């Protein structure tokens with residue numbers, strides 16, 4: 001197997017780190033690789049904030065749904081979808097007057113622009129993850145950065161046309177983490193379709209979740225609690241408080257973008 005595929009097949013999220021700093025050289029390589037990621041229109045619609053301040057990390061460990069390991073990560077990068085930089089440049093370039101002269105109204109960044117910028121930021125983030133992995137540095141995404149928008153906006157001075165789409169923690173894995181088994185994935189036939197989308201039948205859906213059900217319900221009885229994976233995931237993920245907060249927070253970000 002070639003070394004790139006080997007790296008991709010063996011990556012796993014790392015949430016416990018050795019007390020060992022990441023050198024400036026390694027940080028530089030990770031960020032250099034991230035900036036080589038594909039980017040829509042070549043515009044680089046993202047910013048990367050290196051979060052080095054210990055107090056800020058400690059705050060994030062609370063505001064991102066109470067995940068203490070964030071505070072212990074030797075390197076934390078915040079990937080921000082960013083149309084502010086281009087919008088400011090449009091304004092500096094006289095685009096508004098240019099549009100007027102041509103009889104059109106200049107528009108500001110909208111939802112589609114935001115999604116495109118999120119694609120850019122996430123692809124850069126995943127490229128950083130893989131670059132880090134190649135250097136023996138583990139990582140973990142923190143999706144909960146989308147919660148508590150008002151707090152994070154203030155913490156990082158985020159202007160209107162930005163969106164903190166993901167936080168990534170980096171660090172050398174502890175030996176226990178390094179030995180941890182890979183997590184399972186659903187079978188390919190439920191995820192990859194030919195030429196068009198295909199809704200799964202009831203039977204296929206049952207098959208898809210069989211292994212996950214066996215793992216989740218092997219160890220403990222859950223009397224009165226969830227009886228299957230759907231109920232379990234709804235309770236702990238989709239319907240959980242953090243998910244409700246994430247949706248509130250994202251609505252606030254969208255409203256700020258959409259405001260006339």
Ligand SMILES: Cc1cc2nc3c(=O)[nH]c(=O)nc-3n(C[C@H](O)[C@H](O)[C@H](O)COP(=O)(O)O)c2cc1C
Nearest residue numbers: 011012013014015067140141142143144166182183
């Ligand atoms: C968008 C995104 C958000 C995530 N958010 C978190 C998080 O907040 N906390 C955490 O511990 N892991 C988080 N993860 C890591 C996933 O839990 C992990 O990728 C998944 O369980 C599969 O495990 P693996 O990465 O080890 O293969 C996130 C992953 C992604 C892609």
